Amino acid sequence: MRYGHFDDERREYVIDRPDTPLPWINYLGTEDYFGIVSNTAGGYSFYRDARLRRLTRYRYNNAPFDLGGRYLYVRDDATGDYWSPSWQPTRGSLDEYECRHGLSYTRIASARNGIRAETLYFVPVGETLEVWRARVTNERDTAAELSLFSSVEFCLWDAQDDATNFQRNFSTGQVEVADGVIYHKTEYRERRDHFAYFACSEPLAGFDTQRDTFLGAYRGWDEPAAVERGAAFDSVAHGWAPIGSHHVRLALAPGETREVIFVLGYAENPRAEKFDPPGSETLNKRHVRPVIEHWLRPETVAAGFAALGEYWDRLLGCLRVTTPDADTDRMVNVWNAYQCVVTFNMSRSTSFYESGIGRGMGFRDSNQDLLGFVHMTPGRARQRILDIAATQMSTGGAYHQYQPLTKRGNNDIGDGFNDDPLWLVLGVSAYLKETGDETILDQPVPFDNAPGSEEPLYEHLRRSLQYTQDRLGPHGLPLIGRADWNDCLNLNCFSDTPGEPFQITENVSGGTAESVFIAGQFVLAAKELAAIAELRGLDGEAAEYRAAAEKMTGVIIEHGWDGAWFRRAYDFHGRPIGSSEDDEGQIFIEPQGICVLGGVGLDDGLAAQALRSVAERLATPHGIVLQQPAYSSYRIELGEISSYPPGYKENAGIFCHTNPWIMIAEAMVGNGDRAFDYYRRLNPSVREAISELHRCEPYVYAQMIAGRDAPTHGEAKNSWLTGTAAWNFVAITQWILGLRPELTGLRVDPVLPASWPGFQATRVFRGATYEITVRKPAGAAGRVAYLLVDGERVDGTTVPAAAAGTVVRVEAVIEG
Numbered sequence: 001m002r003y004g005h006f007d008d009e010r011r012e013y014v015i016d017r018p019d020t021p022l023p024w025i026n027y028l029g030t031e032d033y034f035g036i037v038s039n040t041a042g043g044y045s046f047y048r049d050a051r052l053r054r055l056t057r058y059r060y061n062n063a064p065f066d067l068g069g070r071y072l073y074v075r076d077d078a079t080g081d082y083w084s085p086s087w088q089p090t091r092g093s094l095d096e097y098e099c100r101h102g103l104s105y106t107r108i109a110s111a112r113n114g115i116r117a118e119t120l121y122f123v124p125v126g127e128t129l130e131v132w133r134a135r136v137t138n139e140r141d142t143a144a145e146l147s148l149f150s151s152v153e154f155c156l157w158d159a160q161d162d163a164t165n166f167q168r169n170f171s172t173g174q175v176e177v178a179d180g181v182i183y184h185k186t187e188y189r190e191r192r193d194h195f196a197y198f199a200c201s202e203p204l205a206g207f208d209t210q211r212d213t214f215l216g217a218y219r220g221w222d223e224p225a226a227v228e229r230g231a232a233f234d235s236v237a238h239g240w241a242p243i244g245s246h247h248v249r250l251a252l253a254p255g256e257t258r259e260v261i262f263v264l265g266y267a268e269n270p271r272a273e274k275f276d277p278p279g280s281e282t283l284n285k286r287h288v289r290p291v292i293e294h295w296l297r298p299e300t301v302a303a304g305f306a307a308l309g310e311y312w313d314r315l316l317g318c319l320r321v322t323t324p325d326a327d328t329d330r331m332v333n334v335w336n337a338y339q340c341v342v343t344f345n346m347s348r349s350t351s352f353y354e355s356g357i358g359r360g361m362g363f364r365d366s367n368q369d370l371l372g373f374v375h376m377t378p379g380r381a382r383q384r385i386l387d388i389a390a391t392q393m394s395t396g397g398a399y400h401q402y403q404p405l406t407k408r409g410n411n412d413i414g415d416g417f418n419d420d421p422l423w424l425v426l427g428v429s430a431y432l433k434e435t436g437d438e439t440i441l442d443q444p445v446p447f448d449n450a451p452g453s454e455e456p457l458y459e460h461l462r463r464s465l466q467y468t469q470d471r472l473g474p475h476g477l478p479l480i481g482r483a484d485w486n487d488c489l490n491l492n493c494f495s496d497t498p499g500e501p502f503q504i505t506e507n508v509s510g511g512t513a514e515s516v517f518i519a520g521q522f523v524l525a526a527k528e529l530a531a532i533a534e535l536r537g538l539d540g541e542a543a544e545y546r547a548a549a550e551k552m553t554g555v556i557i558e559h560g561w562d563g564a565w566f567r568r569a570y571d572f573h574g575r576p577i578g579s580s581e582d583d584e585g586q587i588f589i590e591p592q593g594i595c596v597l598g599g600v601g602l603d604d605g606l607a608a609q610a611l612r613s614v615a616e617r618l619a620t621p622h623g624i625v626l627q628q629p630a631y632s633s634y635r636i637e638l639g640e641i642s643s644y645p646p647g648y649k650e651n652a653g654i655f656c657h658t659n660p661w662i663m664i665a666e667a668m669v670g671n672g673d674r675a676f677d678y679y680r681r682l683n684p685s686v687r688e689a690i691s692e693l694h695r696c697e698p699y700v701y702a703q704m705i706a707g708r709d710a711p712t713h714g715e716a717k718n719s720w721l722t723g724t725a726a727w728n729f730v731a732i733t734q735w736i737l738g739l740r741p742e743l744t745g746l747r748v749d750p751v752l753p754a755s756w757p758g759f760q761a762t763r764v765f766r767g768a769t770y771e772i773t774v775r776k777p778a779g780a781a782g783r784v785a786y787l788l789v790d791g792e793r794v795d796g797t798t799v800p801a802a803a804a805g806t807v808v809r810v811e812a813v814i815e816g
């Protein structure tokens with residue numbers, strides 16, 4: 001069952017009814033000012049850091065699920081009837097409803113009793129504000145006397161404190177109302193230099209800034225007293241819960257439309273100019289007034305919205321494909337790329353499942369998010385790499401997370417996730433392949449942000465590999481530390497105390513638990529660094545890295561191979577995990593993926609065997625589960641993984657992030673049908689048809705789909721912020737479609753489903769545009785025989801990088 005449809009032309013997902021199985025959200029903002037917005041206008045906004053600079057308040061895990069948002073109320077002043085044009089929070093009946101989630105904007109339109117209201121929400125590029133453009137139309141044949149009320153609830157900035165520290169916060173709230181603009185200035189009188197404002201393009205009939213006056217005692221957002229009586233109270237908040245609400249009266253002739261613009265924004269004042277007049281307690285509005293006036297004009301809003309569209313044209317224009325599969329096209333061309341950008345911006349901080357207060361930017365996560373983003377904005381990827389690398393420690397180890405506002409490593413979680421440093425090598429390698437910008441390797445970057453400790457980025461990469469080599473266990477495999485990619489495989493934890501954090505507890509010392517995953521990842525990273533070393537003329541060093549990769553490959557084959565698949569790890573006691581020797585958790589997906597990505601087993605049949613085992617034991621119609629059989633009970637020696645009920649999350653859920661590794665591995669062994677089949681099992685657009693089961697948004701990937709051991713097999717959770725986005729993008733574009741940046745040029749080496757006759761693509765690579773046509777006899781499985789580059793035959797599959805600004809025509813011929 002569907003709750004909407006894709007409008008491919010307009011790059012929108014159109015939701016036809018407000019009661020989707022879960023709130024289906026979208027993101028506003030592209031640079032510094034961001035927000036989430038659901039299909040019923042729920043959500044919140046923040047400046048840069050969702051925890052520390054939260055503009056508006058939102059209560060997670062509410063009932064109804066999604067409450068707190070950018071709400072308008074329309075009131076028919078002749079009858080007193082009122083409703084929310086976004087359905088929530090009043091949830092009154094609507095004659096029509098449509099939500100269009102587009103690229104960084106959302107438009108919600110509805111009608112009731114002949115009054116239509118359509119609101120466009122977006123953040124203009126380069127601004128720290130959001131626009132709500134409401135258009136109210138009288139579709140009746142009589143005049144209508146209407147009231148329009150806006151509402152936001154301000155957050156007192158630090159969202160964590162805001163949600164807990166009531167003994168203070170009920171007394172600190174402050175606002176000012178001047179010239180129809182509501183200013184939220186809690187804590188501005190002391191150490192904050194920033195404030196929020198909420199403005200309206202129309203003259204006001206009234207306003208409210210105190211929540212409980214606006215709502216009335218014992219009332220919720222579904223029946224505000226001000227709206228019910230048709231008049232604001234002009235309340236001024238002193239403490240309690242500051243809100244912003246404008247009341248506008250609209251007299252509309254039959255057929256008339258009125259546009260009302262609301263602007264919610266964030267602004268800072270220079271410390272010396274906080275107050276006007278100086279010495280007073282009055283907010284200095286001189287700098288922000290012109291911004292407000294500018295954005296309240298319809299022509300500014302129209303131009304700002306058009307510029308947002310152009311921003312996305314430019315990003316998405318970097319890669320466009322036309323394949324025989326519509327689900328592939330819309331994900332690659334629009335939604336998957338969009339999700340990659342959002343994930344890059346948000347890391348794991350803000351979604352419907354990530355509260356914005358819990359987690360900083362992940363070292364491992366951010367390096368992987370890059371993979372799906374670097375081709376669109378290499379400059380931002382470069383900065384991200386340098387930020388991440390600056391949190392690395394001189395040992396080569398890494399803080400697991402860092403805070404976006406301070407860019408400092410986060411001590412709450414600390415280090416010791418032994419896969420982390422290797423992701424930096426893979427992130428930098430992806431950047432170099434995409435851009436060819438070797439200067440990044442010479443860029444001085446500090447360790448742990450300590451001034452004076454700067455070394456070239458290349459030295460950071462060396463230490464990343466060294467970190468693994470310095471930490472090998474009894475079998476010669478890398479020590480796992482607190483966890484590897486699988487945060488929940490905590491082999492040194494041994495926790496029997498409720499609430500003890502699995503990742504940062506080590507109740508045993510001298511842990512010798514080892515990870516086959518890190519071993520495979522090391523092989524991959526060492527080969528990548530060898531190629532980078534060669535690029536720098538360091539042939540001796542390159543040879544060392546290749547030798548190290550080969551040696552580790554030998555260790556994997558000797559101690560990491562279980563007979564028909566790669567093992568997962570060795571526990572504290574030296575027992576294998578992911579082995580037929582155990583009765584549960586016999587086979588895990590991660591090492592089958594990463595070892596093959598590193599090239600292990602490609603020349604001796606082990607890779608193909610491992611992939612057969614995945615197909616036989618782990619694949620389900622909804623995707624490939626993380627391991628089998630699921631752990632039926634808590635195993636203290638494994639940590640968090642077995643804390644989940646069977647079929648969920650790391651305990652045999654379909655942890656979607658890992659599936660593309662198998663798609664890539666299948667492509668590497670030449671199995672295009674299987675790779676593409678796995679791709680379609682997860683593709684959200686394919687799963688749209690089963691939305692009542694899948695439940696999450698059909699336009700983005702989710703982190704997890706319940707596995708076959710779960711009673712809710714096929715149900716997705718944790719949509720949007722997941723490495724699934726970047727890795728699926730890499731799997732489909734670089735391996736199945738085979739458009740793969742390499743240090744030496746753009747490789748065109750597709751591994752397609754047999755039935756395809758080929759496909760076409762436009763790829764911008766290092767400033768040149770490649771118009772690519774792949775031809776293949778339908779029904780044949782085969783690899784590229786030769787390329788025609790601007791009509792000239794080229795052997796092999798690599799197109800050398802062309803001069804920026806040029807257009808290169810590439811024909812790839814698969815003979816079958």
Ligand code: GLC
Binds near residue numbers: 348362484488703722
């Ligand atoms: C989450 C984390 C990621 C981790 C994965 C598996 O997605 O963000 O870092 O690799 O879970 O545990």
Ligand code: GLC
Binds near residue numbers: 487488503640650
């Ligand atoms: C990852 C996992 C999740 C776990 C968390 C712990 O995000 O996906 O299952 O609870 O790490 O930090």
